[in-house]
Amino acid sequence: AEGGSNEGPAQDLEPSEGDPLSATANHNLPGAGINKFALAEFLASGGVEFTGSDREYGFVRGQQLSKEQPYFEVTIVVDREDGIGIGLCGNKVMSGAMPGWPAYPSIGYHSDDGGLFQGRNYGMPFGPPCHAGDRMGCGVLFSAGGVAETVVFTKNRELIGWVPLPASGMLFPVVASAAPAVANLDLKAELPSFPPACWVKTGTAEAIAFSNLALAVASAKDGDIVTANGGVHAFNKGLAVTRSITICGVEGKELAAEPELRGGEDFVIDSKGIKVRLKGLSIKSFGGDKSAGWEELGGAGGVCARQGSITIESCKISSQNGTGVVSTLLCQLHASHTNVGPCGRHGIVFFAQGKGGIFAPGEGSVETSRNNPGVQLLDGVTVRDCEEVGVAVNPPKGSKGSVTITGCSVEACKDGLVVHPAKVTLQSSSFVGCRRNAIKVLSWRSEGLACEVQCKECTIKDCPMGLRAEGGGGVAKIGWDNSNTIQECITSFACEEGGVIDQHTEPSGEESEYSEYSESSGG
Numbered sequence: 001a002e003g004g005s006n007e008g009p010a011q012d013l014e015p016s017e018g019d020p021l022s023a024t025a026n027h028n029l030p031g032a033g034i035n036k037f038a039l040a041e042f043l044a045s046g047g048v049e050f051t052g053s054d055r056e057y058g059f060v061r062g063q064q065l066s067k068e069q070p071y072f073e074v075t076i077v078v079d080r081e082d083g084i085g086i087g088l089c090g091n092k093v094m095s096g097a098m099p100g101w102p103a104y105p106s107i108g109y110h111s112d113d114g115g116l117f118q119g120r121n122y123g124m125p126f127g128p129p130c131h132a133g134d135r136m137g138c139g140v141l142f143s144a145g146g147v148a149e150t151v152v153f154t155k156n157r158e159l160i161g162w163v164p165l166p167a168s169g170m171l172f173p174v175v176a177s178a179a180p181a182v183a184n185l186d187l188k189a190e191l192p193s194f195p196p197a198c199w200v201k202t203g204t205a206e207a208i209a210f211s212n213l214a215l216a217v218a219s220a221k222d223g224d225i226v227t228a229n230g231g232v233h234a235f236n237k238g239l240a241v242t243r244s245i246t247i248c249g250v251e252g253k254e255l256a257a258e259p260e261l262r263g264g265e266d267f268v269i270d271s272k273g274i275k276v277r278l279k280g281l282s283i284k285s286f287g288g289d290k291s292a293g294w295e296e297l298g299g300a301g302g303v304c305a306r307q308g309s310i311t312i313e314s315c316k317i318s319s320q321n322g323t324g325v326v327s328t329l330l331c332q333l334h335a336s337h338t339n340v341g342p343c344g345r346h347g348i349v350f351f352a353q354g355k356g357g358i359f360a361p362g363e364g365s366v367e368t369s370r371n372n373p374g375v376q377l378l379d380g381v382t383v384r385d386c387e388e389v390g391v392a393v394n395p396p397k398g399s400k401g402s403v404t405i406t407g408c409s410v411e412a413c414k415d416g417l418v419v420h421p422a423k424v425t426l427q428s429s430s431f432v433g434c435r436r437n438a439i440k441v442l443s444w445r446s447e448g449l450a451c452e453v454q455c456k457e458c459t460i461k462d463c464p465m466g467l468r469a470e471g472g473g474g475v476a477k478i479g480w481d482n483s484n485t486i487q488e489c490i491t492s493f494a495c496e497e498g499g500v501i502d503q504h505t506e507p508s509g510e511e512s513e514y515s516e517y518s519e520s521s522g523g
Contacts, residue, residue: 001082001083001085001098001110001112001113001115001125002115002121002122008153011090011149013430019510024467025187025400027459028436031478032187033062033063033185033187033188034060034061034062034063034185034187035061035062035063035172036059036060036061036093037058037059037060038058038059038095039051039052039056039057039058039059039095039178040058040059040060040514043182045184046177046184047182047183047184047185048060048182048183048185049078049179049180049181050176050177050178050179050180050181050182050183050346051178051179052095052178052179053178053179054119055082055096055178056096056176056178056222056436057095057096057097057098057176057177057178058095058176058177058178059093059094059174059175059176060174060175060176061089061093061172061173061174061274062172062173062174062185062187063172063173063187063325064171064172065088065140065148065171065172065173066171067142069187069188070139070140070141070142071137071138071139071140071189071190071191072137072138072139072173072185072186072187072188072189073135073136073137073138073154073176073185073186073189074086074135074136074137074183074184074185074186074356075133075134075135075136075184076111076130076131076132076133076134076135076136076181076183077132077182077183077184078132078181078182078183078440079111079131079132079181080177080178080179080180080181081112082109082112082113083110083112083113083118083129083130083177084111084175084176084181084183085098085100085108085109085110085111085176085177085178086099086108086109086128086136086137086138086153086173086174086175086433087099087100087106087107087108087109087117087138087151087173087174087214088102088106088138088151088170088171088172088173088174088272089105089106089107089109089170089172090104090105090106090167090169090170090171090172090176091169091172092105093106093172093241097176098110098117098176098177099117099174099175099176099351100116100117100118100120100123101117101119101120101121102119102121103121103163104171104334105119105166105167105170106118106168106174107151107166108174108176109126109127109128109136109138109153109160110123111130111131111134111478112129112135112436113125113129113130114126114127114128114130114162114304116153116234116264118163118166118236118264118268119166119236123285123327124211124234124262124263124264125262125284125286126153126160126161126232126234127153127155127160127161127232127431128155128160130155130488134155134156135155135156135157136151136152136153136154136155137154137155137157137189137192138151138152138153138154138173139151139152139154140152140165140171141162141194141212143209143211147217148165148168148171149164149165149211149212150162150163150164150165150197150211150212150215151163151164151165151166152194154192156190157192159192159194159231159235160231160232160261161231161232161233162197162211162212162213162231162232162233162234163212163234163235163236164212164214164235164236165217166236169318173187178501179411180354185332189229190477191450192420195229196210196211196229196235197211197212197213197216197228197229197231198210198212198213198216198224198226198227198228198229198233198259199216199226199227200216200219200220200225200227201224201225201227202221202223203223207227212233212236213226213228213233213239213247213259213483214235214239216228217239217240217241217243217245217247220243220245221243221245222243222245222247222274222497223244223245224242224243224245225246225248226245226246226247226248227248227250227251228247228248228249228259228281229250229259229263230249230250230258230259231259231260232259232262233259233260233261233262234262234264234501235258235262235263235264235268236263236264236273237263237266238263238266238267238268238269238270239261239262239263239268239269239270239450240270240272241269241270241272241276242273242274243271243272243273243274243316244257244273244274244275244276245273245276245277246276246277246278246279246306247269247276247277247278247279247281248277248279248280248281249279249280249281250280250446251280255436257331258280258281258282259281259282260281260282260283260284261281261282261283261284262283262284262285262286263284263285263286263300264285264286264300265427266300266301266304267285267300267301267302267304268283268284268285268301268302268303269302269303269304270282270304270306271303271304271305271306271307271308271310272306272307272308273307273308274307274309275308275309275310275311275312275454276308276309276310277310277311277313277314278303278310278311278313278315278441278443279312279313279314279315280313280314280315281315281316281410282315282316282317283302283303283316283317283318283493284302284317284318284320285300285301285302285318285319285320285321285322286300286320286321295335299324300316300319300321301319301322301323301324301325301326301345302317302318302319302322302323302324302325302340302343303317303325304324304326304327304331305325305326305327305328305331306328306330306331307328307330307331308328308330308331308332309331309332309333309334310331310332310333310334311334311335311336312325312329312333312334312335312336312338312367313335313336313337313338314336314337314338315338315339316338316339317338317340317341318340318341318342318343318475319343319344319345320342320343320344321344321345322343322344322345322349322498323343323345323346323347323349324340324341324343324346324347324348324383325340325347325348325349326348326349326352326353327349327350327351327376328350328352329351329396329399331393332375332376333376334376334377334379335348335377335378335379335381336377336378336379336380336381337379337380337381338380338381338382339381339382339384340381340382340383340384340386341382341383341384341385341386341390341413341443342384342385342386343385343386344387345386345388346386346388346389346390346392347383347384347386347389347390347391347393347410347413348378348381348390348391348392349384349389349391349394350376350391350392350393350394350395350401350403350422351393351394351395351396351397351399351401351422352394375402375403375404376401376402376403376404377403377404377405377406378391378403378404378405378406378408379406379407379408380406380407380408381405381408381409382408382409382410382411383408383410383412383413384409384410384411384412384413385411385412386412386413386414387413387414388413388414388415389414389415389416389417389418390410390411390413390415390416390417390431390434391405391408391416391417391418392417392419393416393417393418393419393420393422393424394418394420395420395421395422398449399421400421400422400423400449401422401423402422402423402424402425403422403423403424403425404425404427405417405425405426405427405429406427406428406429407427407428407429408429408430409429409430409431409432409433410429410430410431410432411430411432411433411434412432412433412434412435413434413435414434414435415434415435415436415438415440416434416437416438416439416460417431417436417438417439417453418440418441418442419439419440419441419442419451419453420442420443420451421443421449421450421451421474422451422452423452423453423454424449424452424453424454425453425454425456426439426453426454426455426456426458427458428456428457428458428459429457429458429459430458430459430460430461431458431459431460431461431463432459432460432461432462432463433461433462433463434454434463434464434479435463435464436463436464436465437463437464437465437466437467437468438460438463438465438466438467438489439453439455439460439466439467439468439478440465440467440468440469440470441453441468441470441477441478441499442468442470442472442476443469443470443471443472443473443474443475443476443499444471444472444497449474450474450475450477451474451475451476452475452477452478452479453478454479454480455478455479455480455481456481456483456484457483457484458483458484458485458495459484459485459486459487460484460485460486460487461485461486461487461488461489462487462488462489463489464489464490464491465489465490465491465494466486466489466491466492466493467480467486467492467493467494468493468494468495468496468497468499469494469496469499469500469501470495470496470497470499471495471496471497471498471499471500472496472497472498475498475500476498476499476500477500477501477502478500478501478502479502480501480502480503481503482503
């Protein structure tokens with residue numbers, strides 16, 4: 001359930017005297033184990049009836065979870081359209097809000113949409129919706145030393161996923177809804193048996209299990225392999241990787257069964273290490289914040305490669321409101337056999353700029369970033385369903401870079417490939433169903449640097465514009481010989497302000513009746 005301006009009044013209410021609320025009470029009695037509630041009545045059956053009207057959400061809060069009692073469950077008896085929320089909170093709890101909304105520090109899983117909420121009015125897709133008859137569970141995983149580390153959520157006692165505990169004191173069970181919702185609470189439910197979230201392996205030593213991926217990555221050393229189990233690994237602010245490590249799914253599983261890394265703010269994986277490898281992961285970003293300073297990329301994204309090198313193999317990456325993969329001039333990116341999209345902004349952006357010019361403050365300067373670490377490579381990558389550009393090669397003003405793209409497919413994006421001053425080699429790749437340009441090169445901010453795309457055995461199909469070369473500041477050139485084909489495009493070629501399309505010979509393949517070579521301003 002998403003929050004809104006018509007939330008009920010926020011109140012911190014104490015229970016009335018005489019209710020059986022102590023931890024030592026008979027737990028068969030209605031309301032047993034509850035230490036705070038509002039806009040809720042306890043039924044003789046042991047259930048809770050929420051009495052608030054419209055969006056006047058009531059709540060019940062239980063005794064603090066512990067290593068001895070780390071889990072609770074709620075069975076939905078009577079549902080309502082915007083659902084029931086369960087989760088954890090701290091000392092402060094209020095009526096008028098669902099768990100995970102900004103009204104008070106909390107985390108919540110909501111039955112109506114399966115969303116995970118953590119300090120926002122909008123949720124991250126997390127688990128399946130729940131309805132009357134379903135059991136929703138929430139628990140805390142503790143370390144051997146008794147330190148609370150990880151929140152887990154379940155549906156019908158089946159694990160949905162792991163979330164790092166937001167705060168050490170956020171251990172109180174909380175359930176919230178409004179009329180006519182009715183739920184049965186079991187604050188003494190037994191924690192189901194779960195596999196570890198992940199393992200860290202160093203050399204030939206035995207792998208060490210961790211209860212969430214953030215802990216594992218923070219503990220890993222250079223050269224370690226972090227293996228994530230199947231299930232949802234959720235992060236509120238993403239996963240910073242500062243060591244040369246590999247993060248992968250369990251070997252031998254199909255991609256559909258591999259772990260899903262989900263984030264709601266900035267980048268799900270933010271690579272600042274020397275050499276990072278990602279393999280067999282599903283990485284999904286759902287945030288819309290722009291706190292990272294990557295405004296032109298839509299704020300939040302899937303993978304950000306800031307420094308060193310990053311290799312992405314056999315992954316699925318999407319970003320609901322931002323960009324799938326971002327790399328800077330200080331990082332070498334190699335991606336293979338990976339699917340990117342859908343994305344709310346761009347699919348893949350090479351040589352991106354962030355806050356403060358090139359990177360976030362303290363992470364490089366214009367001068368150092370102009371030294372490209374090497375050729376960037378896409379091999380067998382599919383980019384699909386991006387609101388803006390499928391692949392953007394976008395060096396900062398006065399910088400240069402080189403990208404090789406082999407055996408890739410770009411489909412259903414506004415623009416397929418957009419290149420600012422850089423050298424791009426395209427081999428055996430296709431651009432299909434782009435809504436504006438298939439390939440576009442621009443040199444208007446090049447400071448005399450060349451912008452060149454060389455194409456071999458490539459296909460363009462069903463795009464309004466096939467190739468567009470725009471000069472204005474330097475050389476803008478597309479090499480397109482007869483090994484390439486353009487089909488079913490309204491316009492095949494267009495050159496502006498000195499842009500050049502070097503055909504060598506006429507391109508082969510069927511062209512639309514309306515295809516034409518467009519020339520203006522000395523093209």
